[in-house]
Each structure stands twice: as C-alpha cells, then as structure tokens.
Amino acid sequence: MTASSPFPPAPHPADPEPRVPPATLASLYARPGFKLRRAHQIALSVFADECRAFEITSTQYGILVALRERPGLDQVGVAQALGLDRSTTGMVVGLLEGRGFLRRDQHATDRRRRVLTLTEEGARLVEAIAPAAERARRRLLAPLSPEEAEALAALLDRLLGHHDALVRVPLMRPGD
Amino acid sequence: MTASSPFPPAPHPADPEPRVPPATLASLYARPGFKLRRAHQIALSVFADECRAFEITSTQYGILVALRERPGLDQVGVAQALGLDRSTTGMVVGLLEGRGFLRRDQHATDRRRRVLTLTEEGARLVEAIAPAAERARRRLLAPLSPEEAEALAALLDRLLGHHDALVRVPLMRPGD
C-alpha cells in the first residue's frame, strides 16, 4: 500500500525500480502468463470435447490414472502425484466416489487415512478413455510439427523444473 | 461435435484409432495439457507472489489494463478483449467495483449496457502494479534464455492462433 498520494506516477529519480512503461493491452497479450492461461483454457476445452461421452475432466482422468497405476494410495499421495492441492483432491475424489469409480476405505493401521482404489467400473472407464485422451493430445498439438511439439515440451519442462519448488504442491513421484 | 452415443465416434474413418496402450503416470506427465496446467499454476503463483501487496489477481489486473486503455468498454467488450467468459467477467468486475477500482454507469442511449471506467484509485493502482507485473514476468521466464523465451512465446502463439476459433471466447482486439 504505497500509493496514497493524489498524484499517480510522478517521476521518482531515486526509485530503484526501473521505469516501467504503462501496461497496454498489447503488452498484456505478450505476457507469458497470459498465453499460458489461454493455452491451458484450450487444452481443457479440447480434452472436454474429446471426452464428452464420458463426462469426465482431465483432472478426474488424472486421478483415475494415478489410482490405476498405484492402487491403495491415500488422498495426499494422489495430490502429490498430480500436483494438486489436498482440498481440491478431496473434492474431486469425493465426486469420483459418488459416481462409483473409486472406493475409499479405512487404512488398516492408520485411521487418519482413507485408502483409495478403483472400482471395476473405474478401471473400465480409465481403459475406455485412453483413445479419446490420445485424440485430445494429438488435436491439441496438431498446429505444431513433431519437432515443434518436442521443443514446446522441452521448454515447458525447463520452466516446470526450475519453478517446481516454488509452487505449493510440487510434483512428487510416489513410492520411489 | 455431435457425440450423443455412449462411446465416442471415430471422427475420421481414414484415421483409424490404433491400439492405445494403457495410460501410466509417466504418460500423464508427458501430456502437453498436463504441462500447461502446471505452467499456468506456476504463472499464477508467481504473479500472486509479486503482487501480494496489491491483493490482486492476474485476471483482475487484466481487466484494469483493458479499461485503462479503453475506458467506456462494456462487460462484453472486456470479456472479448481478454478472452474471458461473459459470466466470469461480470463476477470479477463486480469484485473490482466493490473495491472501488471501477465504476459501472448506465450507457447514455443503450440501457442494456453498463459502461465501465476506472476510478482514480483504479487508475493509480494499475500504474502502481506495473513494476510488480514486470517482475513477475521476468521471474517466470528466468529459467529460459531470451531466445528460449522467444521460442516459447512463438510456439504458444502458434497453438493459440490455430485453436482460437475452437475456444468459446476467442480473443478479439476491440475497436480496431
């Protein structure tokens, strides 16, 4: 809360901040965060479109995949495996449980935990979605050549790797 | 985009769905949508961190910038300028109005419209944030060399350009 003077940005020679020209819409469009928001929006949209028949979101799909590979994870394990918040995970897991795709049972010894496993139907679903998910991936990357797609993946990996510790929920391969 | 059958149709008969191996966590991590979600998460986080003092989100900042450049836009105009949903825009605009950063007045002739303009305080805020926003941009891109950052921007632009029509709210430079 530094700005309480009636005069907006009077030139301050002693200001350590370099002069920053006023933001314009064009500069907004050029911001990487802006592009990433749009790209994410598009990725969600393409996935939802391809998986329309299953009425499932990419987040829900991620949880099913994680449980298919590692049955018996608890919610925190799922959250860490996918880089999700604990609360978010709890909500989405509750959704999937309500739709009968997974079960939550008490852990044998640690009663704080709920052990998550796919139901038969959940296992069937995650298998059935695979082609649609693959279609979504290809469609999202369609505008890029294979080399460009590779380059994009590499650049994003650089970004993620360096900022991983920064985000509250770093990605964590469970069980290794 | 008419999928009402329980199973997704094969949209391209010439493009038969080959066998799709079962999804693993590793294959999930490799999905571009997954990386984009993480990258977006990080971008939001960095912006929020740098702008902590202003208690503002990147979306709110975008609306302020749009109104600074084009005072008198209506909500639909703001939504189109930023690629936001109309409903989302209405909610965030209501927030900003409640905090005193913008005003909503009746349009002179068209009473359906609400004309949006920054208040003095809103104008001061958007000026004051500029250095923090610039800091966030640089920090987000810090892991990349200038050339890599440029390449990433170009690749994302390719993606956005080709999928723009696909997303329900395409980006639309107002007034050009």
Added chain:
DNA sequence: TCAAGATGATAAGACGACTGACGAGTTGCG
C-alpha cells in the same frame, strides 16, 4: 406498430484451485 430476433446482463450450478483452520490420529522425543 408490434412481434421476432439479437444483444447485454445476471443467476444458478458445476468444477478446479488455493488458503486457513480444525479435529482426530500418529509418532517422536525428552
């Protein structure tokens, strides 16, 4: 001129995400 259509705004509901807090349970250490 009046009904039909287009457009702007809002409401309601669902989902994802984060923060902060809290209770129950577990574990480690003095």
Added chain:
DNA sequence: CGCAACTCGTCAGTCGTCTTATCATCTTGA
C-alpha cells in the same frame, strides 16, 4: 510414559472459469 509436533482428512471461504438459462432491453422487419 506423556506431551509436543507432525500428518491426514475435512470444512469454510474466496476466486476463476465455463455452461445453461432467464430477463430486460434494443433493433428490425413485416
């Protein structure tokens, strides 16, 4: 052993986003 510290799950609250639906208003055309 007993208490402190930690962990798991949950809840409440806030925010952003999209969908669908509805309402008010404006414009247009028969």
